[in-house]
Amino acid sequence: GVPAACPKLYGVLPRPCHALVLLNPQSGSGRALDDFQAVVQPMLAEADIATTVFVTERPHHAHEKVRDEDLSQWDTLVVMSGDGLLFEVVNGLMERPDWKEAMKKPLCILPGGSGNALAASINYYAGYDHVAKKKLLTNCTFILCKGLYTQMDLVSLSTASGKRFFSFLGFGWGFISDVDIDSEKYRWLGSARFTLGTLQCLAKLRVYQGPPRQPGPLPPDSLLVPLGQPVPAHWTVVPEEEFVLVYAIYQSHLGTNLLMAPAARLHDGCIHLFYMKAGISRVTLLKLFLAMSRGTHLDLNCPHLCYVPVRAFRLEPRVAAGIMTVDGEALACEPVQGQVHARLCRDGRSGKEEHDCPPPMASLAHGEEPCI
Numbered sequence: 001g002v003p004a005a006c007p008k009l010y011g012v013l014p015r016p017c018h019a020l021v022l023l024n025p026q027s028g029s030g031r032a033l034d035d036f037q038a039v040v041q042p043m044l045a046e047a048d049i050a051t052t053v054f055v056t057e058r059p060h061h062a063h064e065k066v067r068d069e070d071l072s073q074w075d076t077l078v079v080m081s082g083d084g085l086l087f088e089v090v091n092g093l094m095e096r097p098d099w100k101e102a103m104k105k106p107l108c109i110l111p112g113g114s115g116n117a118l119a120a121s122i123n124y125y126a127g128y129d130h131v132a133k134k135k136l137l138t139n140c141t142f143i144l145c146k147g148l149y150t151q152m153d154l155v156s157l158s159t160a161s162g163k164r165f166f167s168f169l170g171f172g173w174g175f176i177s178d179v180d181i182d183s184e185k186y187r188w189l190g191s192a193r194f195t196l197g198t199l200q201c202l203a204k205l206r207v208y209q210g211p212p213r214q215p216g217p218l219p220p221d222s223l224l225v226p227l228g229q230p231v232p233a234h235w236t237v238v239p240e241e242e243f244v245l246v247y248a249i250y251q252s253h254l255g256t257n258l259l260m261a262p263a264a265r266l267h268d269g270c271i272h273l274f275y276m277k278a279g280i281s282r283v284t285l286l287k288l289f290l291a292m293s294r295g296t297h298l299d300l301n302c303p304h305l306c307y308v309p310v311r312a313f314r315l316e317p318r319v320a321a322g323i324m325t326v327d328g329e330a331l332a333c334e335p336v337q338g339q340v341h342a343r344l345c346r347d348g349r350s351g352k353e354e355h356d357c358p359p360p361m362a363s364l365a366h367g368e369e370p371c372i
């Protein structure tokens with residue numbers, strides 16, 4: 001049942017429940033459909049959750065499906081894939097004229113990809129032990145069976161060329177994004193691809209130049225000015241220097257084995273901004289990444305690694321070099337800014353009450369209506 005201490009934090013799926021499952025058969029090591037049939041379906045059947053499976057045939061297929069779908073027939077949208085397919089689903093829903101209503105539909109992620117950062121984060125928020133692969137899938141399916149769902153922050157990202165994205169996981173530039181994208185060719189390795197990719201990128205460490213960002217507390221609306229204008233005077237500006245990486249993450253995990261922001265929660269109203277200045281040795285960088293598997297990298301007090309929780313940020317690369325990523329998907333390198341659209345802002349609950357409550361016990365999260 002719903003925890004008595006804070007009943008308003010959770011919604012509950014009806015029973016019987018009808019779920020539309022969007023499944024990418026190519027994600028991760030290509031076993032998503034088999035795993036769904038063998039592991040997920042029997043558990044959902046016992047929980048009285050009926051499923052209709054939509055197998056994606058190409059990129060953008062899920063985006064179009066949820067953009068045009070009559071959502072009233074579904075109690076929840078379940079995404080069985082990596083984070084990339086959920087990114088399509090969130091942005092497809094945001095393209096609908098009725099996006100305010102559409103974004104109230106509970107969303108669920110079941111790990112079928114190679115990164116599975118949101119699934120790993122939800123497993124962590126729920127208080128489960130760190131697990132991967134089939135065990136992570138079983139935990140996330142179990143959370144869906146319980147049927148509790150809660151809200152999630154989204155970050156609105158805009159680029160200098162006029163693109164706009166709604167992001168649930170993170171924005172990155174430099175080292176980590178290189179690993180994410182350069183290692184695509186190793187997707188058959190599953191999550192090991194990130195380990196291999198990290199080692200490869202370490203071998204040819206690149207340095208990026210640019211000035212980023214700012215922190216809060218900031219007013220709940222109009223945090224951003226157009227990218228052509230200077231940031232407001234009260235923003236903190238990190239002077240132009242060379243960066244190895246910039247990563248703005250809003251969930252705890254960057255990958256199944258990367259606990260980058262241990263303090264992050266689904267709706268903490270925060271962007272957890274990390275940046276790493278150039279001059280760091282490869283050995284230290286490797287030590288930081290190894291520590292990140294346990295979430296202890298900040299304890300190393302590395303002077304090159306900076307961490308600031310913020311509500312908005314801007315990144316202005318001096319030259320268009322390197323890969324940028326949004327929720328693991330590649331972007332051309334250009335000036336980008338973003339601000340969090342947090343449930344807490346609208347809800348009026350204090351952060352303290354929020355943290356006094358147990359962490360969400362549901363992988364079902366519906367984003368609040370972002371205040372655009």
Ligand SMILES: Nc1ncnc2c1ncn2[C@@H]1O[C@H](COP(=O)(O)OP(=O)(O)OP(=O)(O)O)[C@@H](O)[C@H]1O
Nearest residue numbers: 027028056057058059081082083084113114115116
């Ligand atoms: N049938 C398909 N064939 C090829 N690509 C697809 C198909 N369906 C979806 N895609 C695309 O594949 C991309 C990656 O998918 P997804 O995120 O599910 O897997 P992944 O890359 O293994 O996982 P992760 O994001 O965790 O690394 C999605 O952005 C989507 O556009």
